[in-house]
Amino acid sequence: MRKLLSISFVLLLTLSAVLAGCSSKEEAGGEAGSKKIKIVAAHNQTSPDNPYQTGLLKFKEVAESKSNGDIEVEVHAGTIGTEESELVEKLKLGAADVVLVSPGFMTQTGIKEIDLLALPYLFDSYEHWEKVVDGEVGEEMAKLVNEKSNNDFKLVGYWSAGVRHYYGKKPIEKMEDLKGMTFRTQTSGVIADYWKQTGAIPTSIAWGELYQALQQNVVDSSENSYPYFIQQNHHKTDNGKYITETGHDFTTRFLLVNGKKFDSYTKEQQDIILEAAEASVQAEREAVYAQEEEYKKKAIDEGASVNEIDRTPFIELAEPLQEKAAKDMGAEELLKKIKDLK
Template sequence: MKKIRIIAMVALLATTIAFTGCGNKTATDNTDNTQPEGVADPIKIVAAHNQTNTDSPYQTGLLEFEKVAEANGVFDVEVHAGTIGTSEAELVEKLKLGAADVVLVSPGFMTKTGIKEIDLFSLLYLFDSYDHWEKVVDGDVGKAMSDIIYNKSNGEFKVLGYWTAAVRHYYGKTPLNSIEDVKGLKIRTQTSGAVSEYWTSLGAIPTAVAWGELYQGLQQGIVDAAENAYPYLVPMEHHKTTNGKYLTETGHDYTTRLLLVNAKKFDKMTDDQKAELMKAAEASVDAERTAIYNEEESYKQQLIDDGGVVNEIDRTPFIEAAIPLQDKIAKELGLEELLQAIRDAK
């Protein structure tokens, strides 16, 4: 009897352990990455910009995009800061191939994809303030341009929102005191399109230098000058180079950047998913713009503290020189009405 009692107790213990083991497995299953039955897995979104500086406003914007897009479990966002491409050409190619889903690009590059109309936003002295710029890109003109991009790309690209890369100014080996001082200067800028045409019309020599090589280009005298905004030139320390010390606030470009999504992927989403993605895009627009606006003054002060020299200039001659070119390019693009709408929004 004693032997039988011991065997029964061992059997009971074994049964208890078995049930306990099953209970632990169930708990583990409930805490893995599998979605509950009936709930779709999050949609993977690869979002990228070409700036390697992880403190840049671009990064701020995409991190806000990630935060809002993931809030309700609809999306799983992976943000890349220059890690899948440091050129816009690379990013757009990845967008086409599906290796990236959301990317940031400039109007000047978009023209190389065959969408010439976007060059309208590259025209210098097109905008005279951030208020003017916001009114245009967030209004009917921005909507019209978004439709053009979608249609001209055969449904490949959709604009999720308009970001900015701040206000661009001249900086070089000497300050500008008049429009005549531009003549003969080798200036690093786009070498094709509306930007190049403007600087050429002033007598400058647009010169191609990769952004990552511009510090050396300014230091070694490969170019006499460049043009960019405080939040981008100062972190790269261009103002500490031989040919980058003197900044003249020409304010020639209130820049536009396009947050693009792979439209084919977007079009396959449900209405609720599209709404969630657009909500994240709107949040990213606000975050990126706020970061830019806040950083311009702080980086300007840093430039001055580091020994850089800033001067203002009468922009009137520069603006007047831009108007005929604006008219010419708008006519070539068939966008005279949009140009007039931009001017009327001032």
């Protein structure tokens, strides 16, 4: 009798272990060793119509559907930070898992070569820009970001933020018209040096405070692409209603994940995240390209004035700065590759 009870007890323990194992696999999405993960994805724009939001919602859609819900994505539009520095700090600390950041900010993390992509008049068309970021140069940049950040950052996609133009309290007909004007842009580095040479005075204003600064005459002018500054109604202020299409920057934005956390995911989860990133790139770019014309028309319909300008003097001013910056960065070969793709 005791022997029979002993055998029954062993069988009961074995059955319990099997059931526990099945339960664990179900909770982990059916794959041994895997588990459900939640990804916090964030950008710094507050408008729900912004292309950034379009891109991250596509990331969410693909990640969740491909993983059968084992990957949950929470998208934040400016709700956990409207400054890039806040978002990157959250990425490093693990409070965010996917963020958008510009080349200018990335240089502050010690990866100086990345600022090459933000040089004035480096690109002359979207086609040229795409050849660069989707090709060999883009691959080299991604490798640099990962290695020089000690795997804190993994670059998983290149987004666009449109073509940047001047807008201010008066139209620009020639470069001399910028002389003495306060101009909201970067206040250090090559970009600041460039605008100083045009005669403008680079001024630092937080993006979230720029509408009020333009409205209250704190700053004379600014620069950005149509979808971004029109959605913020900058064109409705006295110091933002004159738009001159300088086209000085086909902007690049980096879709980053925390490299160390990425490495901790299963191979299947990593593949899904990369697939979601690729889908987000296409969705975000398509949104930007479509909104360029849409928001230009909106600006004109709402009373803004738009004029074109001969960009030749601006381009000629930029070229020696590009060469010097590339030399200082140790990125002369990368600059040559970019120019060869025109």
